[in-house]
Amino acid sequence: MSEIAITLPDGSSRSLNAGATGADLALSIGAGLARAALVIEVDGAAADLSAPLPDGAQIRIITDRDSEALEHLRHSTAHVMAQAVLELWPGATFAGGPPIEDGFYYDFELPGSGSFADEDLLRIDEKMRQIISADQPFERFELPLDAALQLMADHPYKRVFMELAAAGEEADGEVGSGTEISFYRNTDEFVDMCRGPHVPSTGRLGHFKLTRHGGAYFRGSELNPMLQRIYAAAFASKKDLAAHLHRQEEAAKRDHRKLGVELDLFSFPEEIGSGLAVFHPKGGIIRRLMEDYSRVRHEQADYEFVYSPHITKSNLFETSGHLQWFADGMFPPMEIDHDHNHADSDSDSAVDADSAVDTGASGEGGLAVIEPVQGTGTQYYLKPMNCPFHILIFKSRQRSYRELPLRMFEFGTVYRYEKSGVVHGLTRVRGMTQDDAHIFTTKEQMGAELGSILTFVLDLLRDYGLDDFYLELSTKPEKKAVGTDEEWDEATEALRAAATAMDIDLVMDPGGGAFYGPKISVQARDAIGRTWQMSTIQVDFQLPQRFEMTYIGNDGEKHRPIMIHRALFGSVERFFAVLVEHYAGAFPAWLSPVQAKILPVSEAHADYAHEVAAELRGAGFRVEVADADETLGNRIRRAKGEKLPFVLVVGESDVEHRTVGVNPRGNEVERDVPLASFVDRLAAQVASKK
RNA sequence: GCCCGAGUAGCUCAGUUGGCAGAGCAGCUGUCUUGUAAACAGCAGGUCGUCAGUUCAAUUCUGACCUCGGGCUCCA
Numbered sequence: 001m002s003e004i005a006i007t008l009p010d011g012s013s014r015s016l017n018a019g020a021t022g023a024d025l026a027l028s029i030g031a032g033l034a035r036a037a038l039v040i041e042v043d044g045a046a047a048d049l050s051a052p053l054p055d056g057a058q059i060r061i062i063t064d065r066d067s068e069a070l071e072h073l074r075h076s077t078a079h080v081m082a083q084a085v086l087e088l089w090p091g092a093t094f095a096g097g098p099p100i101e102d103g104f105y106y107d108f109e110l111p112g113s114g115s116f117a118d119e120d121l122l123r124i125d126e127k128m129r130q131i132i133s134a135d136q137p138f139e140r141f142e143l144p145l146d147a148a149l150q151l152m153a154d155h156p157y158k159r160v161f162m163e164l165a166a167a168g169e170e171a172d173g174e175v176g177s178g179t180e181i182s183f184y185r186n187t188d189e190f191v192d193m194c195r196g197p198h199v200p201s202t203g204r205l206g207h208f209k210l211t212r213h214g215g216a217y218f219r220g221s222e223l224n225p226m227l228q229r230i231y232a233a234a235f236a237s238k239k240d241l242a243a244h245l246h247r248q249e250e251a252a253k254r255d256h257r258k259l260g261v262e263l264d265l266f267s268f269p270e271e272i273g274s275g276l277a278v279f280h281p282k283g284g285i286i287r288r289l290m291e292d293y294s295r296v297r298h299e300q301a302d303y304e305f306v307y308s309p310h311i312t313k314s315n316l317f318e319t320s321g322h323l324q325w326f327a328d329g330m331f332p333p334m335e336i337d338h339d340h341n342h343a344d345s346d347s348d349s350a351v352d353a354d355s356a357v358d359t360g361a362s363g364e365g366g367l368a369v370i371e372p373v374q375g376t377g378t379q380y381y382l383k384p385m386n387c388p389f390h391i392l393i394f395k396s397r398q399r400s401y402r403e404l405p406l407r408m409f410e411f412g413t414v415y416r417y418e419k420s421g422v423v424h425g426l427t428r429v430r431g432m433t434q435d436d437a438h439i440f441t442t443k444e445q446m447g448a449e450l451g452s453i454l455t456f457v458l459d460l461l462r463d464y465g466l467d468d469f470y471l472e473l474s475t476k477p478e479k480k481a482v483g484t485d486e487e488w489d490e491a492t493e494a495l496r497a498a499a500t501a502m503d504i505d506l507v508m509d510p511g512g513g514a515f516y517g518p519k520i521s522v523q524a525r526d527a528i529g530r531t532w533q534m535s536t537i538q539v540d541f542q543l544p545q546r547f548e549m550t551y552i553g554n555d556g557e558k559h560r561p562i563m564i565h566r567a568l569f570g571s572v573e574r575f576f577a578v579l580v581e582h583y584a585g586a587f588p589a590w591l592s593p594v595q596a597k598i599l600p601v602s603e604a605h606a607d608y609a610h611e612v613a614a615e616l617r618g619a620g621f622r623v624e625v626a627d628a629d630e631t632l633g634n635r636i637r638r639a640k641g642e643k644l645p646f647v648l649v650v651g652e653s654d655v656e657h658r659t660v661g662v663n664p665r666g667n668e669v670e671r672d673v674p675l676a677s678f679v680d681r682l683a684a685q686v687a688s689k690k
Numbered sequence: 691g692c693c694c695g696a697g698u699a700g701c702u703c704a705g706u707u708g709g710c711a712g713a714g715c716a717g718c719u720g721u722c723u724u725g726u727a728a729a730c731a732g733c734a735g736g737u738c739g740u741c742a743g744u745u746c747a748a749u750u751c752u753g754a755c756c757u758c759g760g761g762c763u764c765c766a
């Protein structure tokens with residue numbers, strides 16, 4: 001029998017009998033390794049342990065200690081879930097089931113367009129554990145396309161994947177790239193089409209939890225049927241799974257919607273409408289501080305402040321292209337009926353105005369009914385974006401190259417008609433305020449301006465406590481886009497150059513740009529590692545053309561400016577939500593609605609408590625006093641629940657020595673702190689923005 | 691918009707197989723006057739999301755709508 005030679009990662013080589021598999025190799029190294037081995041890498045490509053090893057290959061054995069193993073454990077567990085569901089629901093079919101971050105999902109179609117109930121997850125879990133106990137092997141086999149299609153005769157979605165792959169199209173990773181279609185057989189009853197590899201047998205799995213279920217369009221398109229998806233978390237060990245579930249619980253505690261109620265920051269009264277928030281006084285303080293500081297920084301960065309109305313005639317959004325490209329995202333128009341009075345009466349308008357007042361005041365049935373007149377009025381729209389208004393400010397007079405870059409800033413409130421299923425707390429609303437700016441530059445200035453904007457953005461975000469970023473570059477959308485490829489390329493390259501100069505990770509988002517131009521978005525990681533899309537910076541050649549914007553260059557000729565759109569917070573509402581979750585409601589002193597709460601030990605110390613409060617207020621701090629009509633312990637508990645930076649307790653000795661007892665958030669209690677030194681300390685903390 | 695689920699007091703949640711709705715916390719009033727995370731007593735608080743339908747009777751059953759939650763799509 002001939003032999004083959006393989007090389008291991010440490011550079012050593014081994015000889016094995018021809019036809020030897022990864023499992024044989026692992027066993028030849030050690031029984032422990034053989035037990036731990038899950039899959040192998042053959043020349044860098046993952047493969048089954050049961051696959052015969054090619055001569056001369058570089059082999060790496062993957063165990064559950066290797067990070068790559070997780071993907072395979074999750075993928076294999078997904079197969080077990082599919083087997084369980086298909087056994088429990090005869091007649092069900094399945095589509096795709098990939099590993100994802102923290103786990104996996106699988107899409108199913110249940111007989112009779114059924115869907116999963118919460119309790120079903122328990123049944124499926126139980127069945128999965130039976131399959132795992134049975135330690136079924138994952139046996140790979142391959143078939144030519146026509147035989148494969150026949151094998152999956154009852155599973156139309158699998159056939160779609162095969163046909164896509166056969167046509168050379170993207171098949172969502174469900175089918176391998178070879179000419180043969182690969183399958184894995186667990187039992188005679190259960191075979192799943194899969195590119196593999198898989199762990200050797202189901203017995204190697206088990207640290208998973210089915211977490212959620214919901215609808216999901218086949219291949220992510222709303223034109224396709226809706227399938228039923230089950231999500232699960234899966235890890236290599238019980239400990240890792242428990243840690244993940246714990247992290248989820250901790251994240252849930254930070255949910256800004258929950259903290260918004262608990263800390264009395266904002267609400268969404270049903271009477272107003274979905275996705276429309278009101279900010280309560282405490283939330284209002286935070287929001288005002290966020291905005292105030294932003295204004296100061298923008299002023300320093302040479303932005304000019306402008307204001308614009310919330311509604312406009314439709315012409316403006318026709319010119320801008322919004323009605324052509326963005327109408328789905330806009331509230332329907334209001335019809336303002338200019339012609340009504342004329343239709344009613346041919347007399348002159350002065351008489352009309354008088355008679356209208358008379359009718360309203362004296363009519364027996366109340367106000368006169370105004371009949372709608374079709375098609376003769378003017379349509380007004382709530383604005384979904386601020387850009388056209390700023391353009392009109394630019395165009396209000398002739399502009400010189402000496403004025404550029406011209407930076408216009410506005411906290412501009414916009415309204416977008418978000419689909420009913422997507423509204424979500426403050427992160428996805430229908431009315432929001434953008435910290436919006438539009439910068440008009442010459443082509444030559446654009447690159448430098450983009451660089452300074454990015455620096456400005458990152459600096460400002462750091463002041464709000466976010467300091468872990470990456471950048472995303474979104475390019476031309478395939479369907480909805482205006483402008484030539486050349487313009488898009490030029491704008492995209494300018495953004496790319498600015499981004500790469502930042503020394504921060506840059507990831508591509510192909511086709512993710514707005515209809516009028518490419519964008520860079522700044523993604524920030526919060527205190528528990530979640531990423532949020534914050535700022536966006538977009539280059540726009542289109543709107544200056546559509547609005548025929550010009551400036552006079554130093555050559556005396558008219559030139560077209562370039563426009564840069566940017567928002568740092570994204571929206572004030574979303575940024576507010578991110579800060580709530582980032583700080584878990586425990587805002588740093590500079591943003592905290594109440595920086596210190598003063599608790600007199602008893603009524604005898606009330607005067608001094610109010611004196612302390614007055615002094616702190618005089619020093620510019622936000623404080624409250626909790627009078628002694630409850631026990632001190634209870635007042636402390638309640639104050640702590642408000643997540644304030646400081647609780648101050650003042651009693652007999654404090655009155656005597658003009659001191660305070662300081663109970664700082666997250667630290668030990670300190671007694672007999674001189675009031676003056678506490679003032680300095682709080683001032684320093686506020687100034688540091690920590 | 692689509693698939694699922696849920697709406698009971700300010701908050702968190704019980705409950706009614708159709709017969710006048712309950713707790714804890716919060717609120718109010720009183721007593722207590724407190725040195726670092728829950729003093730005591732009393733009072734008040736709900737068209738049981740909205741509107742229809744079935745019924746002698748609907749918070750409970752049916753339907754539509756509204757709002758919220760999870761998922762898809764979309765997005766600042």
